[in-house]
Amino acid sequence: MALHQKDKIRDNLLDDIYASQDLSVSMPKYKFPEQEQNPRHVYQIVHDELMLDGNSRQNLATFCSTWVEPEVHKLMDECIDKNMIDKDEYPQTAELEGRCVHMLADLWNSPDAKNTLGCSTTGSSEAAMLGGLAMKWRWRDKMKAAGKPTDKPNLICGPVQICWHKFAKYWDVELREVPMEDDRLILNADEVLKRCDENTIGVVPTLGVTFTCQYEPVKEIADALDALQEKTGLNIPMHIDGASGGFIAPFNEPDLAWDFRIERVKSINASGHKFGLAPLGVGWVVWRDKEDLPDDLIFWVNYLGDNIPTFALNFSRPGGQIIAQYYNFLRLGKEGYRKIHEACYSTAAYIADEIEKLGPFEIIYNGRGGIPALCWSLKKDTNPGYTLYDLADKLRSRGWQVPAYSMPANRTDLVIQRILVRHGVSKDLGDLLINDIRRCLDYFKDNPVNKALSEKDAGGYKH
């Protein structure tokens, strides 16, 4: 190698990242790159691009964990190679998953928590698919045994998260979604009863409805289904979508009967990565009893070194989240979860009260009785000169994400704004947000958005 070439290479090695040859050109965006590049340089480029993402801690729209303890970061790093499906290669990871299932069965008052079945999933969506499938299978077996047709299954629910729409479409089940009416923004027993028939595979109340964060009345619905069974013989099971509430109610409202204490509740799903406080990528589904999960849905895999049962939509998936979940259970116990959620409730109620004091807003859910969150609309019949969409936009200029959105049928006229108060949303952060909302209102007072607002656009809350 010629001496001047050596000098050139040496120069390149010493180059500042941003003065490097690599970064002197734009990175490929849509064509597969031909050449390799220096890892340090590429890391910096990818890292820098991610600056343009929102700041997750200020994203008050998400239910998911945006803050975890340093120990969780450490465990996640140590577990980057753990494949959850490979229970023979990683038997201890599998053991920890099993422990979590039984701890949850115990937390949710399964009559046989030590022996019942359940599994981890990638989130509540996959867990809901599995819970729904088990309901469909049990219903179909029952109908077949009675010599009845099995081509028209239906599922009854309130205003549900999108995963139940997916379940219904992907597995060909009619979704009987009870619409909102006037001030009733959640499911109730009367509306369930109107829709039950022998093709109903189950009823799915939500503990922490996505739109308003309220709890649906599980016990009231179960009692109504008991009465229906007494009258007609129809025995309709329940699955609880406890995506958020499943990791809140047991700690903060232990006397609320929503779980396996109610005999009709056959399965429950919850998101470990929401109020379970695990990092993104873990959900859970647990059955009341072994018998409630049809054997026929379980596959046995023999090419991982042992004969291993699996009930899941995925095959390979990361194990770190599950290990972090187990860490949380040991680290926090009921006491720790209760304290963290209690702090969130207190902050949610505080923010709700402060937002109410601002004047133009009608609080729809004030953080009391559901999950730690709040939501509001503009007061009915007012025209403050801006919509909640405008307010959401304006708050974005300070980095806050406080989504404005319309309700589903039959309240598409109602536009609300919602805040989730999660682990890491402190009262102090709440004060900073309230100050920014106040600043936005002052701005709109001087600079009303220049358009005539119909009540519909303004999201007026009709009574």
Ligand SMILES: *Cc1c(COP(=O)(O)O)cnc(C)c1O
């Ligand atoms: C978030 C949520 C889901 C979906 O859960 P993922 O864990 O995001 O898949 C389902 N149902 C409810 C009520 C939810 O809040």
